[in-house]
Amino acid sequence: MYRYCRECRAELGEYDHEEIGLCQEHVALCEDWHRYDVLREEGHSAYAAKLMAGLADPPDPDDD
Numbered sequence: 001m002y003r004y005c006r007e008c009r010a011e012l013g014e015y016d017h018e019e020i021g022l023c024q025e026h027v028a029l030c031e032d033w034h035r036y037d038v039l040r041e042e043g044h045s046a047y048a049a050k051l052m053a054g055l056a057d058p059p060d061p062d063d064d
């Protein structure tokens with residue numbers, strides 16, 4: 001059980017999804033977060049796992 005949303009860190013309430021750690025707004029990301037967990041178990045770093053799961057944006061090469 002999670003106390004906070006894994007995506008936005010909001011504290012979870014009774015209508016949220018404590019077993020998967022996502023608030024109502026972010027429950028649609030549960031498959032991405034599951035993929036993240038699998039990638040972490042495979043030994044990837046948190047950032048690499050987020051990139052591969054689609055939870056983080058890679059640096060934009062056009063940024064200065």
Ligand SMILES: [Zn+2]
Nearest residue numbers: 005008023026
């Ligand atoms: Zn959230």
